[in-house]
Amino acid sequence: MSGTKRAASPPASSSKHARPDLSPPRPQSLHAWLHPETPPPLMTHSPPLHESTSTFLSFSISFVAPSHITTDAALTKEARRMVRELNVVGHVGEEIVEGEHGAFTEGAGKITNSKGKERAREPDHRMWAVRTLVLKDGRDGTKGEDDYQLLEASYDDGEKFGGERVLKIQREERAVDVLTICCRWYGGDMIGPIRFQHIGLTAKTSIQALSKLSTLRDLRLILEGLDADIEALRASINPPTTSAGASARDKAAQGGKYDEIQDTVKLERLIAAREKTKTALEARVGWATIDQARTEGATG
Numbered sequence: 001m002s003g004t005k006r007a008a009s010p011p012a013s014s015s016k017h018a019r020p021d022l023s024p025p026r027p028q029s030l031h032a033w034l035h036p037e038t039p040p041p042l043m044t045h046s047p048p049l050h051e052s053t054s055t056f057l058s059f060s061i062s063f064v065a066p067s068h069i070t071t072d073a074a075l076t077k078e079a080r081r082m083v084r085e086l087n088v089v090g091h092v093g094e095e096i097v098e099g100e101h102g103a104f105t106e107g108a109g110k111i112t113n114s115k116g117k118e119r120a121r122e123p124d125h126r127m128w129a130v131r132t133l134v135l136k137d138g139r140d141g142t143k144g145e146d147d148y149q150l151l152e153a154s155y156d157d158g159e160k161f162g163g164e165r166v167l168k169i170q171r172e173e174r175a176v177d178v179l180t181i182c183c184r185w186y187g188g189d190m191i192g193p194i195r196f197q198h199i200g201l202t203a204k205t206s207i208q209a210l211s212k213l214s215t216l217r218d219l220r221l222i223l224e225g226l227d228a229d230i231e232a233l234r235a236s237i238n239p240p241t242t243s244a245g246a247s248a249r250d251k252a253a254q255g256g257k258y259d260e261i262q263d264t265v266k267l268e269r270l271i272a273a274r275e276k277t278k279t280a281l282e283a284r285v286g287w288a289t290i291d292q293a294r295t296e297g298a299t300g
Contacts, residue, residue: 042217044209045092046202050102051194053187055109057092058166058202060210063132063179069151070137076153079130083155083181086126093120096185103185123183127162127199129154130179131170150176159184165196169203173211180207212264219267220258226274233281 042062049056061082069075096104097120103109104120111121131152139147154163166180182199261267 042210042213044206044213046205046209048092048096048102049198049202051198052191053103053105053108053189054191054195054198055096055102055104055185055187056182056195056198056202057096058180058182058199058206059086059088059091060175060203060206061086061179061181062210062214063130063177065132065134065151065177067135069132069134070149072151072153075130075132075134075151076155079128079153079179080155082179083126083128086181088123088126088183089120096120103187105187108187109185121185124186125157125159125162125184126181127155127157127159127166127184128179128181129163129167129170131167131175132177159195159199161196162199165199166203169200170207173204173207175207175211178207178210215264216262216267219264219271220261223258223267223271223274226271226278230274230278230281233278233285236285237281 041064043059045059046057063079063082065075066078069078097110097118107118109120110118112118129152131150133148134151135141135147136149141147152167154167156163162182162184166182170178170180180203182203184195184199258267258270261270
């Protein structure tokens with residue numbers, strides 16, 4: 001053990017510092033190739049947290065269990081596959097070596113590639129935990145929540161009790177349908193029990209960031225759905241010309257137009273405004289239908 005240890009860098013204390021994953025796409029895995037219709041999961045990661053010659057960073061990934069998973073063993077197998085396929089260095093390699101802190105202070109966390117350029121090496125540990133709701137064996141979901149069960153699994157990957165700490169944080173955060181992976185790069189100096197604090201903090205940060213990202217996605221989808229409903233109601237009141245109608249439908253069907261809005265409160269306000277507009281338009285459509293029926297009755 002080294003006799004001199006560098007003080008820990010300031011840890012991230014809030015999920016606002018966590019990041020959605022915007023890394024360039026990695027080569028397609030075999031699983032993705034075999035299941036092209038499956039959309040990529042949401043993923044976030046915490047900032048790196050450095051302590052002495054160790055570096056910690058956690059990912060949280062949305063986890064939708066395939067229908068065949070009804071047991072802990074099946075869940076563990078699927079989680080292991082996802083953890084194995086996670087391209088840690090591809091996603092955060094440049095970020096964790098920046099400033100040369102923690103495991104990267106003296107190059108212990110780096111390797112040299114075939115072109116002679118240094119890059120981050122793979123983490124020494126990928127401790128993880130997953131919690132998800134799945135159908136009970138023999139159930140089909142038609143009887144409501146009684147058809148479902150909560151399954152949990154965790155793995156230390158050589159960091160004793162590490163997976164249990166990640167699972168503890170998931171439970172505290174009430175995270176469901178989430179896989180959290182805490183990566184540790186070890187540079188040689190033992191840091192003792194404080195490692196569990198770092199595992200927990202980075203895991204919590206990534207989980208909270210994933211929760212916000214999921215909320216943003218859901219609010220945007222609701223808003224886009226309301227836009228489509230409003231456009232359809234307006235068209236039923238004042239039928240547009242063929243070209244104008246097609247243009248309006250195409251505009252309403254465009255996804256991603258609210259992606260720039262990162263404020264959940266603003267999205268909720270927009271939803272409330274759209275709901276009022278929809279309600280007013282539905283009332284107009286209702287009166288128009290009544291008027292039409294009266295007109296047809298009078299002429300009949």
